[in-house]
Amino acid sequence: MTAHELIEPGRVPRTAESHPPSDPAAIRATGYWDLWRAAPKTLGILLLAMPFSIVAFSVLQTLFLVGLGSIVLVFGIFLVVGALLTARIFGDAWAGLIGAAVDRPITRPVPPPTRPGGILARLRGQLSHGAGWRALLHSGLVHMPLSVTLWSLSLMWTVIAVFGPTAWIWNRLTPTSGKNTHLSTVIWDSLSGSPMPVDPLTGDAILYGVLGLIFLATLPLVLRGLAMVDWAVSRALLGETAGDRLQRDVVQLEIARELAAAEEHRTLGQLERDLHDGPQQRLVRLQMDLAAAERRMADDPAAVSSLLAEARSTAGAALDELRALSRGVAPPLLADRGLRAALEAIADSAPIPTRMTWAVGEGVTLSEVTERTVYFIAAECLANAAKHSGAGRFDLHLADDAGWVILTASDEGRGGAMLLPGHGLYGLDQRVRGVGGSITLSSPDGGPTVIVARIPVSLGA
Amino acid sequence: MTDSHQTEVLVPALRIALAEDSGLLREGLIRLFDEAGYETVVAVGDADQLLAELEQHPVDLVVLDVRMPPGFRDEGVRAALAIRERWPDRSVLLLSQHVELVYAGELLAGDPSGVGYLLKDRVASLDEFRDAVARLRAGGTVLDPEVVRGLMQRHRDPVERLTSREGEVLGLMAEGKSNPEIGAALVVSAGAVEKHISAIFQKLGLTDTASGHRRVLAVLTWLRSAGEAS
Numbered sequence: 001m002t003a004h005e006l007i008e009p010g011r012v013p014r015t016a017e018s019h020p021p022s023d024p025a026a027i028r029a030t031g032y033w034d035l036w037r038a039a040p041k042t043l044g045i046l047l048l049a050m051p052f053s054i055v056a057f058s059v060l061q062t063l064f065l066v067g068l069g070s071i072v073l074v075f076g077i078f079l080v081v082g083a084l085l086t087a088r089i090f091g092d093a094w095a096g097l098i099g100a101a102v103d104r105p106i107t108r109p110v111p112p113p114t115r116p117g118g119i120l121a122r123l124r125g126q127l128s129h130g131a132g133w134r135a136l137l138h139s140g141l142v143h144m145p146l147s148v149t150l151w152s153l154s155l156m157w158t159v160i161a162v163f164g165p166t167a168w169i170w171n172r173l174t175p176t177s178g179k180n181t182h183l184s185t186v187i188w189d190s191l192s193g194s195p196m197p198v199d200p201l202t203g204d205a206i207l208y209g210v211l212g213l214i215f216l217a218t219l220p221l222v223l224r225g226l227a228m229v230d231w232a233v234s235r236a237l238l239g240e241t242a243g244d245r246l247q248r249d250v251v252q253l254e255i256a257r258e259l260a261a262a263e264e265h266r267t268l269g270q271l272e273r274d275l276h277d278g279p280q281q282r283l284v285r286l287q288m289d290l291a292a293a294e295r296r297m298a299d300d301p302a303a304v305s306s307l308l309a310e311a312r313s314t315a316g317a318a319l320d321e322l323r324a325l326s327r328g329v330a331p332p333l334l335a336d337r338g339l340r341a342a343l344e345a346i347a348d349s350a351p352i353p354t355r356m357t358w359a360v361g362e363g364v365t366l367s368e369v370t371e372r373t374v375y376f377i378a379a380e381c382l383a384n385a386a387k388h389s390g391a392g393r394f395d396l397h398l399a400d401d402a403g404w405v406i407l408t409a410s411d412e413g414r415g416g417a418m419l420l421p422g423h424g425l426y427g428l429d430q431r432v433r434g435v436g437g438s439i440t441l442s443s444p445d446g447g448p449t450v451i452v453a454r455i456p457v458s459l460g461a
Numbered sequence: 462m463t464d465s466h467q468t469e470v471l472v473p474a475l476r477i478a479l480a481e482d483s484g485l486l487r488e489g490l491i492r493l494f495d496e497a498g499y500e501t502v503v504a505v506g507d508a509d510q511l512l513a514e515l516e517q518h519p520v521d522l523v524v525l526d527v528r529m530p531p532g533f534r535d536e537g538v539r540a541a542l543a544i545r546e547r548w549p550d551r552s553v554l555l556l557s558q559h560v561e562l563v564y565a566g567e568l569l570a571g572d573p574s575g576v577g578y579l580l581k582d583r584v585a586s587l588d589e590f591r592d593a594v595a596r597l598r599a600g601g602t603v604l605d606p607e608v609v610r611g612l613m614q615r616h617r618d619p620v621e622r623l624t625s626r627e628g629e630v631l632g633l634m635a636e637g638k639s640n641p642e643i644g645a646a647l648v649v650s651a652g653a654v655e656k657h658i659s660a661i662f663q664k665l666g667l668t669d670t671a672s673g674h675r676r677v678l679a680v681l682t683w684l685r686s687a688g689e690a691s
Contacts, residue, residue: 312585316582316585319582323558323559327559332528332558332559333563335533335534336527336528336534336535336561337535341563344563345561345563348562349562349614349615
């Protein structure tokens with residue numbers, strides 16, 4: 001697994017999680033009628049739990065026990081690791097389902113980081129990954145009996161809730177042999193001692209009706225409660241522990257560092273090549289021309305003046321190239337006046353009409369690294385829009401949110417932008433993730449394109 | 462200040478105050494001023510020193526770098542504005558490794574006569590430098606072609622309606638060149654230049670009532686209004 005696959009849409013990076021967007025799913029169903037509305041889904045998942053967990057149980061028990069039994073034959077170890085991996089897959093699936101049932105997503109631990117080394121290192125990595133064992137404990141042992149219990153309870157409750165209030169309909173349709181004992185008469189007798197004033201069938205209908213109504217009224221609460229029991233057990237075993245969270249942070253930091261290092265390496269390499277191909281060559285040539293002029297000073301003054309003129313134009317060209325290069329490394333206005341002035345300047349001289357709005361709080365100070373990063377992201381978005389979008393205008397919006405700068409770049413162009421290798425914005429994605437930020441892109445065919453980048457305000461500080 | 466007016470008559474050589482933090486360039490510039498026949502009265506390495514020295518010495522022209530100690534940011538721009546405020550009769554020429562439209566805008570925002578903003582490369586040539594100084598002392602404005610190009614880019618739509626020759630004339634005018642200078646640069650007659658200029662004014666919707674430097678100012682004002690206009 002490459003570093004890349006580790007952060008995928010399903011596994012939301014910490015950056016996004018620590019600042020949850022206003023997601024409607026996050027607003028939990030609490031009202032009674034909300035519970036009713038959620039009841040079919042909850043019941044469905046509770047009923048699904050049993051077949052699901054029985055399949056998981058059988059597969060995992062087989063893999064694990066056979067693996068354990070043959071561990072002396074070496075290949076057993078692969079079966080055990082296979083069981084751990086499979087348990088994680090079942091765990092992912094179940095955590096997703098039960099999380100959805102109660103609208104409380106369970107954050108799964110990230111897989112163990114790929115360590116350099118041979119197959120042994122990989123095996124050890126899997127075997128020492130606590131989350132795998134906990135998933136095995138869940139799907140291979142605990143969840144099956146639990147889900148069977150919950151399945152029975154939820155089914156029973158639902159059946160009584162449905163058939164109780166309707167007992168008066170089917171009560172009279174069932175064949176009676178005359179020897180039937182009616183529950184209602186038994187209860188009435190034991191409580192009052194006198195004969196029941198209504199006929200036994202009506203008594204049953206009333207008894208079942210009342211019981212059924214109670215079950216019906218409590219049905220959504222019970223379903224929710226049962227689902228919560230499963231959820232709690234699943235979260236304890238499948239969810240993240242504090243250690244996992246720490247490990248996830250470490251993994252993400254490692255990825256960010258790798259990306260940043262790769263990006264820096266690439267940029268420096270490019271800079272070195274540019275310096276070598278441009279100004280350096282010209283300075284060498286300049287030196288040669290000046291030396292030639294020096295040699296001919298005495299005997300050929302006419303040649304000297306043309307050599308010197310050439311030397312001057314060579315120096316001028318070298319200066320132009322250096323200027324362009326240093327602008328690429330650190331735009332002078334950004335260093336002189338800060339991000340806002342620099343962004344205003346690029347907006348002013350942009351090839352498409354550009355509006356820059358600044359809503360970063362007065363008290364928020366951006367570090368120099370942050371300013372540089374945001375500047376280059378904005379410049380790249382703008383350049384990309386100018387080149388590909390065909391849009392008639394471009395908007396840049398800067399705001400801050402609890403320690404983050406939010407850059408929103410949007411255009412009404414033709415859309416179709418992607419953050420994939422080979423696309424213009426891929427480098428941008430790398431750069432943002434390299435500093436531990438996150439970037440989202442929405443660019444359907446036909447537009448509009450909206451890029452939102454979140455960058456920590458105090459990078460490198 | 463009155464003092465400077467009195468001495469100006471007595472000393473014919475143009476007196477220059479220079480602020481440039483790189484010793485290498487400072488020496489080079491002093492040598493250039495010398496060759497041009499100007500007298501370098503003050504040569505310092507930062508803006509604070511420059512302002513202090515200017516209190517003591519009457520000078521005609523202040524040449525200064527944009528980035529100087531202590532912050533190496535825009536000290537030169539701020540010093541230039543302060544000098545214009547304090548001594549309106551002293552010309553200011555800002556030299557830089559990079560030109561920024563923002564700084565050009567700030568320099569020209571007040572009274573832009575006697576203000577110049579050039580890339581350091583431009584003063585390598587003695588003739589170009591002399592020419593710039595002469596225009597500044599005559600109350601003109603000197604703008605680097607890079608700045609003018611940037612300004613013209615902002616007004617792409619109307620500027621595109623100009624013929625390429627008219628565009629060239631507009632650029633030279635914005636750099637602060639006079640009609641004869643424009644004619645010489647483009648190798649056309651003074652009459653042809655006049656014709657181009659009136660065509661430009663008509664196409665840009667400017668009223669051509671003024672002449673000479675006033676006209677240059679009208680062009681600059683129009684070019685700088687880009688931000689607000691769009």
